[in-house]
Amino acid sequence: MANAxxxxxxxxxxxxxxxxxVLGLGIxxxxxxIFNFAQGEFVLLGAYITxxxxxxxxxxxxxxxxxxxxxxxxxxVLEALIIRRFYAAPIVAMLGTxxxxxxxxxxxxxxxxxxxxxxxxxxxxxxxxxxMHISAWRFTIIxxxxxxxxxxxxxxxxxxxGLRMRATLENPSLARASxxxxxxxxxxxxxxxxxxxxxAGALIVxxxxxxxxxxxxxxxxxxxxxxxxxxxxxxGPVAGAGVIGTLSAALPWIMAPVVADVLVFVLAIAFxxxxxxxxxxxxxx
Amino acid sequence: xxxxxxxxxxxxxxxxDVAMDSSGTAKQASTRKILPIxxxxxxxxxxxxxxLLQDYLTVFATRVIILALFALSFDLVWGYAGIMSFGxxxxxxxxxxxxxxxxxxxxxxxIFLVLPAGTLIGLTFALLLGGFLLLGRHPSSVIFVSLGTLxxxxxxxxxxRGWYYLGGQNGIPSIAPMTVGGYEFTExxxxxxxxxxxxVVVYLLCRFLVRSQFGLALAGLRENEQRIAFFGYKAQHLxxxxxxxxxxxxxxxxxxxxxxxxxxxxxxxxxVVSTQVVLYVLFGGSGTLIGxxxxxxxxxxxxxxxxxxxxxxxxxxxGVLLLFVILFRPLGLISFVLGERERxxxxxxxxxxxxxxxxxxxxxxx
Numbered sequence: 001m002a003n004a005x006x007x008x009x010x011x012x013x014x015x016x017x018x019x020x021x022v023l024g025l026g027i028x029x030x031x032x033x034i035f036n037f038a039q040g041e042f043v044l045l046g047a048y049i050t051x052x053x054x055x056x057x058x059x060x061x062x063x064x065x066x067x068x069x070x071x072x073x074x075x076x077v078l079e080a081l082i083i084r085r086f087y088a089a090p091i092v093a094m095l096g097t098x099x100x101x102x103x104x105x106x107x108x109x110x111x112x113x114x115x116x117x118x119x120x121x122x123x124x125x126x127x128x129x130x131x132m133h134i135s136a137w138r139f140t141i142i143x144x145x146x147x148x149x150x151x152x153x154x155x156x157x158x159x160x161x162g163l164r165m166r167a168t169l170e171n172p173s174l175a176r177a178s179x180x181x182x183x184x185x186x187x188x189x190x191x192x193x194x195x196x197x198x199x200a201g202a203l204i205v206x207x208x209x210x211x212x213x214x215x216x217x218x219x220x221x222x223x224x225x226x227x228x229x230x231x232x233x234x235x236g237p238v239a240g241a242g243v244i245g246t247l248s249a250a251l252p253w254i255m256a257p258v259v260a261d262v263l264v265f266v267l268a269i270a271f272x273x274x275x276x277x278x279x280x281x282x283x284x285x
Numbered sequence: 286x287x288x289x290x291x292x293x294x295x296x297x298x299x300x301x302d303v304a305m306d307s308s309g310t311a312k313q314a315s316t317r318k319i320l321p322i323x324x325x326x327x328x329x330x331x332x333x334x335x336x337l338l339q340d341y342l343t344v345f346a347t348r349v350i351i352l353a354l355f356a357l358s359f360d361l362v363w364g365y366a367g368i369m370s371f372g373x374x375x376x377x378x379x380x381x382x383x384x385x386x387x388x389x390x391x392x393x394x395x396i397f398l399v400l401p402a403g404t405l406i407g408l409t410f411a412l413l414l415g416g417f418l419l420l421g422r423h424p425s426s427v428i429f430v431s432l433g434t435l436x437x438x439x440x441x442x443x444x445x446r447g448w449y450y451l452g453g454q455n456g457i458p459s460i461a462p463m464t465v466g467g468y469e470f471t472e473x474x475x476x477x478x479x480x481x482x483x484x485v486v487v488y489l490l491c492r493f494l495v496r497s498q499f500g501l502a503l504a505g506l507r508e509n510e511q512r513i514a515f516f517g518y519k520a521q522h523l524x525x526x527x528x529x530x531x532x533x534x535x536x537x538x539x540x541x542x543x544x545x546x547x548x549x550x551x552x553x554x555x556x557v558v559s560t561q562v563v564l565y566v567l568f569g570g571s572g573t574l575i576g577x578x579x580x581x582x583x584x585x586x587x588x589x590x591x592x593x594x595x596x597x598x599x600x601x602x603x604g605v606l607l608l609f610v611i612l613f614r615p616l617g618l619i620s621f622v623l624g625e626r627e628r629x630x631x632x633x634x635x636x637x638x639x640x641x642x643x644x645x646x647x648x649x650x651x
Contacts, residue, residue: 035428085612090428091369095567096611098560102604110597220439220556223432258447265440269433273417276429 002132011249013138016145017204018245024196025222026237031169031189034093038101040215042194045071046201048108051119051210060122067202068195075194079187109212121206141203156234165189224268230278239279320627324575331481335474347477349585351542354484356565356577358534364571365495366527367507369431372438373535373562376407378554380536381543385457396465399540407536408529415528420521442555456550463544491574570617573628
């Protein structure tokens, strides 16, 4: 019983991490039609900023708080300077964002060297339920993920900003005609997606420690999750991330990790092949 | 696809215009001959290289030639058919692993067995993956194909890392050298000329292929897939065929690479090498075969030259350069010397002079 509970917690917490990482990727892919190869590096930057705060002697949570804003601001600037030119051509966008990601990743690698740098958990210790111990920080990640998910959903579905964003996605020319500044909306959407990636990086760095290929590790999983969930909505990628995250955390419990690793991807690609619209089809929130 | 669309106005507005404005048809005829000159220069340079370079540089040059062969395979798929294969290393690396296993477990190192075997492995994997991704009732989206190939390559990387039989993280070290009869191909000029010979033969075959009617259909596919389908071509089949051919070429390059380096390791099937080949072709110029070769030479050469002194910042420079190429020179470095008209080229066999003179009215087809 206790073992099953711990396993369930592990699976849930890994699922939450994948959802957190995919949120930003999914918003950018769904709302702008761009598969952002630099997303993993935004995650890395968020992690790096948290590490920097820690290394300078600031409280860790201050770094975690700053990370989304800094990365979001960077995303806004990059969108205005570079990403903007790619909207018409999704493949070129992939290559361009790949180049951006390469620049960011190698710069960070230059800054931190080839090391694995650890950042302590801001909330240490474990939560004890009877004989079972679960990591307090992983539990916090789950809670924050749920809050961020709810926040994003409300932002997109209930606020004026979300309405403009969705209008821009669904019919840019009509949105422009209605007086919405679409370039600004694209910039804001991209910045928002980047900020989420920065937050994800900041939150996961105590779990995975900081190294230059941190973002790359999640990028492909993230893409697959977005495709499985379905591009075009907010809920789709989140659902896909839930499925992929749960599968990749659960399968190693019942089979060899190597086989599980590969099987997740094979299953996902086969699923997308036969259901290209993904789990949740259609546009909207 | 997008790169090409963006680029055409740029190229036409750029040098092509200048060339035509200045002296009409005569100049135009002469500009049409740049491509063979570029190819000739590259070939002569490649032939002379081992005579001028020191031994360790010849070894490096051999590696570059093999990578150029690999770049050629990606260029066929992306530059000519517009299929974004982000997992080309899957075919390169699996062939490398295949021949490494042949050499390790079965002691087969004869060049006439291992090269066809590697090519066949590449072809088979490309047929399987390409068939799965490209064929089917509904045409696959460009995004799906590119992410599907990327995922395939990533999954293969993970598999190779975790599979003990394939050597896990360390790969398969110390592969026996390739042999023909009693002769062993070790690193050096002989290996270099062997690889160069193979590259030239494959290059010529590819050149014939992309300038044939099949190549014309491919170019149509790249520019406007729907229209090609309306013309009655089986667009998906064409794509699968060129994807398989690309896989075969990549497989041949991979088996040469395995024997040249003497070992294979998981990165060879992974995302790193897959993206590297994309870099070569984008730098050199996709949609021209020689562009892929030049791109491989330049990227590898500059990286070799810089990595001694600027090892840490070289990847950053590479990223910045790549970004500039994508933004401002979508057709790659080759577009500095090659006009759009020549890049597109003409297709099929040229009509004979006498037929052209007599039957101009009757024969419309090129």
